Amino acid sequence: MNNLAPSSKSIKQRSRLVNDPCDRLRDAIISGDFQPNERLVEADLALRYGAGRTAIRAALATLDQEGLIVREPNRGARVRLISAREAFEIEQVRNALERLLARSAAVRAASGDLDDLRAILAAMTERLRESDSLGYMQLNPQLHRRIWRISDNQVAIKVLVTLKSQSIRSQYGTILRPGRPAQSLREHEAIVAAIAAHDPDACDAAMAEHLGHVLETLQWAIDSQDRQRAWSSREEPTLSAPA
Amino acid sequence: MNNLAPSSKSIKQRSRLVNDPCDRLRDAIISGDFQPNERLVEADLALRYGAGRTAIRAALATLDQEGLIVREPNRGARVRLISAREAFEIEQVRNALERLLARSAAVRAASGDLDDLRAILAAMTERLRESDSLGYMQLNPQLHRRIWRISDNQVAIKVLVTLKSQSIRSQYGTILRPGRPAQSLREHEAIVAAIAAHDPDACDAAMAEHLGHVLETLQWAIDSQDRQRAWSSREEPTLSAPA
DNA sequence: CTGGCGAAGATTGTCGACAATAGTAGCGAC
DNA sequence: GTCGCTACTATTGTCGACAATCTTCGCCAG
Incomplete structure (x- = not known):
């Protein structure tokens, strides 16, 4: 895989690099600047990012492949709406791949790697002691990514990064459950x-248990959101935002 | 994920559909019409497929995201060369995801699904009885894809399809080992x-064992090819074709 | 003969304009 | 009042041309 992030895209000029409409648009979508299902008109985006329509078009093609938007021929692009079912599928795939990487990390880990992991754990403990749930949540992906780096399976990492960028926009937080x-x-x-x-076996098992709980929590979040919506209206059982 | 194959791309006109340069170029690369590392010049491709350079450019963007080619800024696109190491990584990911899907299939399979699976098994038995290794090999992906369909995890399937199209070009056949x-x-x-x-547990285990053997066979194929190359020349230990 | 320098050629990146297509509003008939 | 047709508008898809960049070849000095 060539770029697992905006990183490996060889150096280019910095001016172009920071202005790359593809990255900016991706960030905008991930951080929720656009509503799910909102139309993305090429001309508007070109104006917004001060780029030509060609560049925007290339960006849309990329984001389409990454699964962040949908494009229908002659009808333009909209930001993709992740259904509850798909969020669950994504989490299952993530589960399988994280277990693979955990195995690999258990085999390959050097002492420096372990120091980093323990440092992150310590920071997590600290956040928890201060009841700083938000801070804890932010440390979570850091720990996982550090494990990815140890495992050094670029292919799996690239898939995980792509999936992450999709699921991050899913409305279902997975940590907010009490306890x-x-x-x-x-x-x-x-x-x-x-x-x-x-x-490796123990590591696989530990990761499986961890992500199994995440899956349960996700299911719980979906169910509770479904229940909530069932009270207000009785429409669109699969979708999650009324457009 | 939107398109797991040229299928879900809404209907379009048939004339456009069959001439879509992206699909044609993808097929050409997968079936080996281009050498690994061969340069893909936009103008040439445009001529070859009777399309404008714009369409070719879009196709290259797509294939870049799919990992079939690499694009360097201002230096064009080449068909990507899969290193032995990467082939191994891909197979590991495939392993993890096929196990996930096998579990799911064991839970969801209906009687019609089982009929299909048994029919494919019967055909495989027949090919084997006739010592038709090639025919057997062609049935192999059919069986796996049928299992995917039962599991019905679109996200995982899409990833697997993409990986498959990459690894199929890897020079390491995995079935040709004696016995x-x-x-x-x-x-x-x-x-x-x-x-x-x-x-599901038994199915996971059976799939794990099956793909574990495939991984071993792949490792064997890589090793034997390395040995072979070590005899002739002593260059490029990670790459596989001399350009 | 080798190594740096510069010009020419080849190829990609970007822009603007035009054609093709989907969605919409307005008009008329029943 | 509602249905169907037509013209219009908004947006995407495609093309050709030009600018920017990289590569190669030839030249000259040492």
């Missing part, structure tokens, strides 16, 4: 311990 | 049996 952060920390500790012990 | 087809058939039978029994 979850404390349990999550214990699970993370078990994973790191298994990596430190260079025990 | 492998017979063993492969037994493994496939075990998988189908586990699906029929609606036993």
Whole structure:
């Protein structure tokens, strides 16, 4: 895979690099600047980002492949709406791949890697002690990405990054369940311990348990949102925003 | 994910559909019409497929995202060369995802699905009895794809299709090892049996064993090719074609 | 003979304009 | 009042031309 992030795209001029409409548009979509299902008109975007329509068009092609938008022929692009079902599918795939990477990390981890992991764990413990759930949540992906780096399977990492950018916009937070952060920390500790012990089977199992709980939590979030919507209106059982 | 194949791309006119330069170029690359690392000049391709350079450019963007080609700024596109290491990574990811789908298939399989699977198994048995290794090899992906369809995880399927199109060009065939087809058939039978029994754990295990053997075979193929190359020249340990 | 320098050629990147297509509003008939 | 047709508008798809960039070849000095 060539670019797992805007990183590996060889150097280019910085001026072009920071203005690349593709990256800017991606960030805008991921951070929610556009509503799900909102139309993305090429001319408007070209104006907004001070680029030609050609560049925008290329960006849309890329984002389409990444699954962040949908394009219908002659009808333009809209930001893609992730259904609850698809969010679940994404999490399942993530589950499978993170387990693979966890195994690999357990085999390959060097002492420097372990130091980093333990440092992140310590920071997480601190956030939890301060009841800083938000801070804890931000550390979560850091730990996982550090594990990815140890495993060094570029193909799997690229897939995970792409999936992440899709699911991040899904409305279902997975940590906000009462009591979850404390349990999550214990699970993370078990994973790191298994990596430190260079025990791939244990690491796989620990990661499986961790992400299994995440899946349950996601299901819980979906259900509770469904229940909530069932009260107000009785439409669109699969979609999640009324457009 | 929107298109897992040229299928879901809404209907368009047939004339456009069959002439879509993106699909034609993809097929050409997959079927080996271009050498690995060969340069893909936009003007040439435009002429070759009777399309404008704009369409070719869009096609190249797509194929870049799919990982079939690499594009360097201002230096054009080449067909991507899959290193032995990357082929291995791809197979590992495939392994993880096929196991996920096998589990799901074991849970969801209906009787009609089982009929299809058994029909494919029967055809495989027939090919093997006739020592038709090539025919057997062609049935192999059919069986796996049928299992994918049962599992119905669109996200995972899309990833697998993309990976497949990359790895198919890798020079390492995985079935040509002596005695492998017979063993492969037994493994496939075990998988189908586990699906029929609606036993996800057994199905996961059977698929894991099957693909584990494929991984071993791939490693064997890579090693033997490395040995072979070591005899002739002592260059480019990671790449596989001398350009 | 080798190595740097410069010009020419080849190829990609970008822009503007035009054609093709989908969606919409207005008009008339029943 | 509603249905169907037509013309219009908005937007995408495609093309050709030009600018920017990289590569190659030839030249000259050392």
